[in-house]
Every structure is written in C-alpha cells, then in structure tokens.
Amino acid sequence: MLATLALAPLPRADSPVAEASATSLSPFVGDVQEIRVDGDVAPAAVSRESYASATGPETLVSSGTNYDWAKLVLVSGGWPLTDENVRLMVEWMREENGPDNWWNRNNPLNNGYGSGGGSGLGSYDTLVTAAEYAASNLQKRSFYADIVAGLEAGTSAAVTAQAIWASPWASSHYGYGSWWSTAPVPVVAAPASAWGR
Template sequence: MAGAIAVSFGLTASLALAPPAPPSAAAELRAYVDAHAQGLRVSPTAAAEHLEATGVATRDSYTATPGIASLAASGTNYDWAKLVLVFAGWPITDANVTVLTRWMRQENSPKNWWNRNNPLNNGWGASYGPGGTGSNVSLVAAAENAADALLTHRGYAGIRAAFADGSSTAAIESAIWASPWATGHYANGGHWHYTPVDVVQAPASAWG
C-alpha cells in the first residue's frame, strides 16, 4: 500500500512539473492584437458643431497598417516581409519590402522561401533539430523572431537605422552586408541579386 502511494505521488509530482505547452499561432495572434489594439477618437464638440453647421457627418481620411491576420491570409513572401516590418515597427515602404524580399532570396529559393519556416535563416528564437538548422513553429513566429533579432542585436544598429528611414534600398543593403548577419557578408554585395523577386504564396500550414 505504501509503495502504491509512493508511485502515485511520484506520478503526480512528475505531472505537476511538466512544462507548459508553447502558445499556438492563434494564441500569439490574439496576444498581439490585444497589445496593439487601435482606436479612432473624435472630439464630441467638433463633431456636433460640424453636424449642426452642415447636416453631414464627415471624417478626414486616414490610413491603416496591415495586420497579422490579413498578411497571413494572403500568405506570400511579400506579405512575410511586411510582417517583419510590422513586428519591428518600421514603415512598410517600397524600399523596405524590396530589400527584405531580396534578402529572403539570398537565404532561400523563392520557390520554397518558407523552408523550415525560417525565410531569413535566423537563429534567434528558432529551435534546432539533429541537422543543426533553425526552424520556427510558424511563419508568424519566424517574422516576430527576425524582427526581435534585428531590434536586439547590437551588431544590427545600421540595419535598424536604414529600415527606420525606409527610403533607400542601397543604404539598407549596405548595412546588411556590413553586419554580422552572414559570415560571408554576401561578398559585400558581390553575391547580391537585384532582379525582381517572384511573388510566391506559402502553404497555409506554414502560417500556423
């Protein structure tokens, strides 16, 4: 009887110490939306005065940044590039998206740019299997990890500044080559390609 109690206690303790399961892609999405909720506030006085004077309620135009769900639903390599920019807080400019898609092509063929859910071959936050290659649970997690690496590593300060400006592909690419991201530094641009990158959609399963 005492032995049975001891075994039962051991099983209970083992179960109690089991690590929690990692969050799902859907849970990560909900957490991001909750943390970055947006709203539009209009002065009640201004709105009332305008309506009284014109009889028409109008609003100024405004723009919106694409969100995680819409980018994941579209699911292309260009959408993933924009997702990195969203997570990093950088502007979604033509220059920024162009460089990111070119950079992705340097690391993976556009035909399977989602390989191992790691389009930039970023080791930051990735898990490693027997082959030593980093992988992510989803492309959403991969974008968040890539943004986190670029924002955190002191060697990427030049990349951060160039993406934050978002106006010059040459400035961003030069910063990437000079950084420690790739040990070969892309031959200081000698191995870089400038032709347009094909738009390729990843399987829905890669997005989580």
C-alpha cells in the same frame, strides 16, 4: 415643441410642399408641415471623420506570399511599409533560401534567434513566429543598428543592404554585395501549413 417636430409625420406625396419663408416658425397647415427660417441663418458646420487603415498580420497571413512575410517582419518591427523596405526584405529572403522555397523550415532569413539553431539552421512553428523573431533579433542587437536605421528610414534598399553585408548576420557577408541580386523577386505563396493554418 421639439418633440412634436421630431415625431410629426412626413408630408404625403399628393400634398403641396411648403415654401420656405424668411420670417417665422408657423404651426402645421393641414397635412403639410411648414417651417420658415430667417434668411440670416447659416448652415451648421459638418464634421467629417477621417479614417486610416493599417496592414495587419491577419491580412498578410491570409494572402500568404513572400511579399506578405516581408511586410509582416516590417509590421512586427514597427518599420514603414515602403516599397524600398519590402524590396530589401524579399531580396534578403532570396539570398537566404531562394524564392521557390523561401519558407524553408519556417525561417526565411535563417535567423538563429529563438529558432533552436544558433547558426540560423533552426526552425519556427509558423511564419508568423519567424517574422516576430526576425524583427526582435534586429532590434535587440547593437551590431544590427545600421540595418534598423535603414529600415526606419525606409528610403533605400541599397543602403540597408550594405548595412546587412557589413553586419554579422551572414558569415559570408553575401560577398559584400557581389552575391546579392537586385533582380525582381517573383511572388510565391507558402503552403497554409507554414502559416499555421
């Protein structure tokens, strides 16, 4: 019976539409399929799936700005992509290389780990590699624990910046904040070659 109902043709546009009744299921009447449903039948619950999205490396690389690289470091470290974290990262990048050439040597934070330059003057093959090494360096070293804690919280660029100043990341300690600018950082795209494209 179910197969018959599933394969039955739809009514023609010129056929009268059957009225729903509250008593029984009846056979076909002419060219019109008629179904009667008991009035006590409740509609079935509908399940709606929920979907979430996450910023992935390919999305960030395709856009290719300093803000995208900052987010790539956060994604690589598993840290939240909050406004405060992104702001902190682009400010930090500006202190290391300046906003107009932030991709210098494909090493925006002048990270020595894995770059071939222990003092931070080394380079990476791409900005993607640089982001992975920056996140890894922060996570591997106990003396960066306060920076990592600030990034994990993601609530205060100022608190995380103080952790950076107190750490051995830069021998100058950024003048313990006196050389650190919190002015807005312009959005600047790196050349595609810096991303390995």
